[in-house]
Amino acid sequence: MAAPADLTVVDLSTADLHPAVDDPALNSMNFLNEVAQHYPDAVSLAAGRPYEEFFDVAALHRYLDTFRRHLADDLGLTPAQVHRTLFQYGRTKGVVHHLVARNLAVDEGIGVDPEAIVVTVGCQEAMFLVLRALRTGPGDVLLAVAPTYVGLTGAARLLDLPVRPVAGGPAGVDLADLRAQVRRARADGLRPRACYLMPDFANPSGTSVGLADRRRLLALAEAEDLLLLEDNPYGLFPAGDAERVPTLKALDTGRRVVYLGSFAKTVLPGARVGYVVADQRVAGADGTVGLLADQLAKIKSMVTVNTSAIAQAVIGGALLEHGCSLVAATVRERAAYTRNLRHLVAGLARRFPADASPVRWNVPAGGFFVVVTVPFPVDDALLHRSAREYGLLWTPMAHFYDAGAPVDALRLSVSAVTPAEIDLGLDRLAALVADELARRCASGPVA
Numbered sequence: 322m323a324a325p326a327d328l329t330v331v332d333l334s335t336a337d338l339h340p341a342v343d344d345p346a347l348n349s350m351n352f353l354n355e356v357a358q359h360y361p362d363a364v365s366l367a368a369g370r371p372y373e374e375f376f377d378v379a380a381l382h383r384y385l386d387t388f389r390r391h392l393a394d395d396l397g398l399t400p401a402q403v404h405r406t407l408f409q410y411g412r413t414k415g416v417v418h419h420l421v422a423r424n425l426a427v428d429e430g431i432g433v434d435p436e437a438i439v440v441t442v443g444c445q446e447a448m449f450l451v452l453r454a455l456r457t458g459p460g461d462v463l464l465a466v467a468p469t470y471v472g473l474t475g476a477a478r479l480l481d482l483p484v485r486p487v488a489g490g491p492a493g494v495d496l497a498d499l500r501a502q503v504r505r506a507r508a509d510g511l512r513p514r515a516c517y518l519m520p521d522f523a524n525p526s527g528t529s530v531g532l533a534d535r536r537r538l539l540a541l542a543e544a545e546d547l548l549l550l551e552d553n554p555y556g557l558f559p560a561g562d563a564e565r566v567p568t569l570k571a572l573d574t575g576r577r578v579v580y581l582g583s584f585a586k587t588v589l590p591g592a593r594v595g596y597v598v599a600d601q602r603v604a605g606a607d608g609t610v611g612l613l614a615d616q617l618a619k620i621k622s623m624v625t626v627n628t629s630a631i632a633q634a635v636i637g638g639a640l641l642e643h644g645c646s647l648v649a650a651t652v653r654e655r656a657a658y659t660r661n662l663r664h665l666v667a668g669l670a671r672r673f674p675a676d677a678s679p680v681r682w683n684v685p686a687g688g689f690f691v692v693v694t695v696p697f698p699v700d701d702a703l704l705h706r707s708a709r710e711y712g713l714l715w716t717p718m719a720h721f722y723d724a725g726a727p728v729d730a731l732r733l734s735v736s737a738v739t740p741a742e743i744d745l746g747l748d749r750l751a752a753l754v755a756d757e758l759a760r761r762c763a764s765g766p767v768a
Contacts, residue, residue: 415440522688
């Protein structure tokens with residue numbers, strides 16, 4: 322067994338590495354992923370993981386066999402070709418692209434050529450490929466609705482692509498501020514390449530963009546010659562019987578939207594399968610015209626070569642078993658998330674009554690997340706104290722803003738817990754808030 326590394330011997334410094342490795346955005350992703358391991362006994366209202374009770378090991382074998390039969394019976398592959406498809410290096414764009422296209426048509430009303438789809442190693446790779454393709458020089462900038470998913474910010478940092486925030490607010494995106502930020506960037510001599518947003522139950526804010534604003538957003542993107550990067554991991558989970566709003570991509574008639582998708586929340590996070598729909602037409606230097614997806618595939622071939630065929634087969638089998646409809650496949654999950662979201666909101670109201678408490682929260686129309694605003698700064702130190710002394714994990718909202726300063730808010734997730742765990746977690750949150758308010762009052766007025 323190898324001896325532990327002697328960390329007193331230094332071979333490199335972070336100054337010898339890319340600046341992003343020490344960037345707060347990258348530190349945030351690792352911190353948020355690992356903090357639960359340090360407090361295994363704490364109730365976690367932090368993790369945005371999908372509900373685990375419906376995971377079934379036997380289904381993995383069934384999905385693989387379903388996809389294998391699809392290759393042979395539906396696509397007409399020989400036994401040798403089926404074997405090669407499952408076990409060998411594969412097509413860079415993926416081997417379930419045609420099933421992803423069918424899923425998008427069935428569930429989202431999006432008609433797309435399968436060749437415009439690149440199957441990726443999770444949605445995180447899809448983001449990275451798109452940003453890498455769009456970043457052409459130091460004058461390029463990315464706009465992102467704030468608060469912003471930290472994985473997007475971190476990927477941009479690694480690619481030396483500055484991110485400028487756009488105000489979100491209760492409507493999901495402030496269209497006037499988006500227009501102002503586009504024009505301000507251009508006035509500064511910069512080139513705004515795209516705006517990233519989650520129109521449905523966004524991480525971390527939980528907010529959604531209404532149908533009328535989606536149409537206005539597309540019109541603005543057309544007028545300002547701007548791409549929209551639509552990330553939609555939570556769109557299948559509106560609460561209760563609420564109708565789903567069409568995605569931006571479903572409304573997109575001018576190829577303004579690059580659509581980022583994932584099967585992590587709807588099928589299996591461990592498969593690490595996502596995709597990007599990039600049907601924008603790209604003119605080559607030789608005068609030929611292809612798809613943006615073709616260019617992304619070139620980049621992917623130098624990053625991950627291809628996405629695991631076995632992982633794709635599991636996802637493909639799951640799609641086939643449900644007629645390529647994940648709406649149909651996730652009925653139980655949607656019910657669980659609805660139950661938990663309503664339980665959490667009702668529990669907050671009981672513990673923090675509006676007439677007696679300064680604590681406030683939003684009420685999302687679906688998804689995994691609720692943002693709770695408190696009358697004191699929320700930072701990592703407070704999170705550690707919450708976990709250590711109160712047995713409760715949550716996420717500081719400061720991780721989703723670029724300023725680095727504490728924010729008076731925290732994010733609660735309802736996706737991977739039971740109602741009993743929610744009650745226990747909220748009891749502990751109420752105790753933390755009460756003690757923090759008392760401690761701050763004892764030391765002076767609360768800001």
